[in-house]
Amino acid sequence: MASIDIEAKSTTNGHANGHAATAESLIYSEADILTTDLDALQRQFADEILPAYGHGTADVMLLADLATARSFVPAGTGSYRDFSYIAPEIPEYHEAQCTGCMTCVTACPDTAILGVALTEATLDSELAKIPSEAERVRLRAQFAHTKKYWDVFEKKGEEPALFGIFVDPTKCKGCAECVEVCDELDYHALTMISKQQDTLPAYQTAFTFFSGLETPETYINEKALADMMLRRETLGYVGGAGSCSGCGEATALRMFLGATIFQYGKENVGIVNATGCSTVYASTYPYNPWDVPWTNSLFENAPADAMGVRQRWNQMGWNDKRLWVIGGDGAMLDIGFQSLSRALASGLDIKYLVLDTQVYSNTGGQASTGSYTSQNTKLSQHGKAHGGKHEKRKEITLLAMMHPDVYVAQTTASHINHFYRCIMEANSYDGPAVISIYTTCQPEHQVADNMAGHQAKLAVDSRAFPLLVHDPRRGESIAERLDLKGNPAVDQDWYTIKKTGETIDFLTFARSEGRFSKHFGRDGTPSEELLRAQADRLSFWHRLQELAGVR
């Protein structure tokens, strides 16, 4: 029988499997590994592993043990991670300006800003449990009278609710994305402040108070999709992931899971994740942000892995459980395309989420076939001979549509309703579905930490990444199935802002990101290569217009 030889890092600890921890090296048989007592491992995580990592003593205290051998990490351990030391700033909430729109809660990549709506009576009875008068007053001031939860309910003759926003100081990475989205809506209810000595304890007290509150179902309007995250269960991506501050992928992941849990419940979702940033930041041992079953396959074969899971689940009668594959543009439309194509052709009821950063982000930013023409990447470096990537971009949505009866959508996390609708339609579709999502990657796109949503919106407005939905349930022809709703000026080449007369084209988009900066002369003149990229984006847009019957 095969065995695994793990060098013990310490000789002092007890061990989950009853092995004496005195040897220099621990030998586990395959049987040991396959018959691991998972309950014991869970307890070991709670009692030893997480506290040791929390205190920074893991390196010297912990054995390289069976949990490590099995790559075992229990669900949702990210909630124990403390990031409070990494950012000098944190958002401050100005309740008087808040409308309760939930956009900040939806946009935060780290599940670090949350909302609650509750009646005055409930709030008062919860506050009454706090002994300090000053504390009660401070917490009471965190709640707003909004039109959405107060005026509207009052008008209907129903009990109105107060609304509050709370920041978890242990999860916040200080990216300021929440401030940006609130400002874009012109509400200005959040600002970044510098952390002072008393900031973190005050935020922690407020967040602990928030954690004991629950929004009653009456105030969760199923039609206002952004409200889904008022239901605690939808926060199945708990934060504590090792993603960069402001990462555009993480927001998309939180939203996809929130919508799926909202529809099907936490017990009915499973994830197969292709290697990429999303697996590395989701399994920086011992922390994992997923509160649902999750497995990491190889980089290029996640759809094949999911085919096995789907068929086993079906044998067990679990046909209704939702199975999602997550992967980057590298894993899904570039090197890993063959596996995806095979799985789509099988017709199996599996959903695929493509996190399109237009580059192999995790390995340092190499070009994929999803990179834009002229893009400066590690495999298409901008130099004297070549101005960035020479080839044209490959479009996963067109390819997926050419497979038999696949639900296909392209969207972004900043188009909240469009995004949620696509996820929910994919979930309810009886067959394969591919959702391609524009995901801002700060280091590789060279944009600021608070710009994920802004850049995603600009990518749509500039035809860099048009929104689309192809739903085979709508009819036979592609024109019947394909919908470009949500894009500005659907029947035009480019979108022109009426107020200012400014035309938003691919050059506008490129000008706003560092990855294209070398294409502009001192006076702002674009290079030949960039103009070729612009022509490619227009040609793709024309193709979509033609297929949708708009052109």
Ligand SMILES: Cc1ncc(C[n+]2csc(CCOP(=O)(O)OP(=O)(O)O)c2C)c(N)n1
């Ligand atoms: C079979 C295999 N080949 C290559 C790698 C190395 N590798 C790990 S992550 C990665 C890039 C992932 O890029 P992408 O799929 O675009 O996801 P992103 O990191 O951009 O989210 C590569 C090449 C690997 N882990 N396994």
Ligand code: SF4
């Ligand atoms: S985005 Fe602004 S207005 Fe909307 S809920 Fe958040 S803080 Fe309130």
Ligand code: SF4
């Ligand atoms: S600053 Fe960033 S991490 Fe912190 S709450 Fe806002 S969006 Fe979330």
Ligand code: SF4
């Ligand atoms: S490198 Fe890019 S995709 Fe990866 S975690 Fe950072 S921002 Fe997200």
